[in-house]
Amino acid sequence: MPMPRRTFLHLAAGAALMPATSTFARAAGYPSRPVRLIVGFAPGGGNDLVARLMAQRLSEKLGQQFVVENKPGAGTNIAAELVLHSAPDGYTLLLAGIPNAVNATLYHKLNFNFLRDTTPIVGILSIPNVMMVNPKFPAKTLQEFIAYAKASPGKVNMASPGVGSGGHLSGEMFKYLADVNLTHVPFRGNGPALVALLGGQVDVLFPPISAAEKYIKAGTLRALGVTSAKRAPALPDVPAIGEVVKGYDMVAWYGFVAPKGTPAEVVASINKESNAALTDSVIKARIATFGGTIMGGTPAEFETFIANETAKWAKVVTAAHMSAD
Known part of the structure; x- marks a missing residue:
């Protein structure tokens, strides 16, 4: 018997919504297993300390372990490539920083494009020299x-x-x-x-x-x-x-990024808890011992920040004739 037109339209509409609903359901239960936080430097340095400080708080608030993994080498490109070629599900994150902005020009043969292949989540802090x-x-x-x-x-x-x-x-x-x-x-x-x-x-x-x-x-x-x-x-x-020197601005900075395509709900969850952590008096005091300034903000703000940093350092690297290839 032919299916009534109203029933057909109702089922078709439900089918069209299934992928989005399924993605939301997966994101709503995030995280359901440990999350890897990849750091492109050896243990013990500033990057490692920032990662572990934030990982501890995210583990407490989101109910799953955020496990710091140190993957040094190639000016942080080994860590970046590992993360950006991972599944975009929120379970592999990168502690990004100024090397990622600089490397876009410093290296000419990378297997990724940092701006194109990342989903920025949140800026954490900056530290001047x-x-x-x-x-x-x-x-x-x-x-x-x-x-x-x-x-x-x-x-x-x-x-x-x-x-x-x-x-x-x-x-x-x-x-x-x-x-x-x-x-x-x-x-x-x-x-x-x-x-x-x-x-x-x-x-x-x-x-x-x-x-x-x-x-x-x-x-x-x-x-x-x-x-x-x-x-x-x-x-x-x-x-x-x-x-004295117009336009001069150089800080080391730290923030979280994920592979391109990571669900917005997952990004929002990590962003929310990270921003909350940055208002905590204990974490603020710890950041102050680094001589750091808290960043925080939205994913869109962090995306703009990374793009501006990449453009800024492209001029400096080019003017200095620097190359790592």
């Missing part, structure tokens, strides 16, 4: 440093913890925007670079605020500026470099 010199260095201010460097092109040695590091990028952006010629001297980490700066073997260094603060307060090194767009709460008397 500090431009530091030995107290015996002639310049006592940013203006004096720029004037000295322009009068002595190529004679001022800029230390960094390694090629492509945050300290190196801070210095390259300074060279690009201040139009000065500094000679890059890479070290194997901030520790050896700081020793060289303390001994006067190099002239300037851009270490993280957490590594610089004790030397500044002890008077053994002089801070000329912080690399964030605004002054850092941890060093309120130190000017932002951007107060």
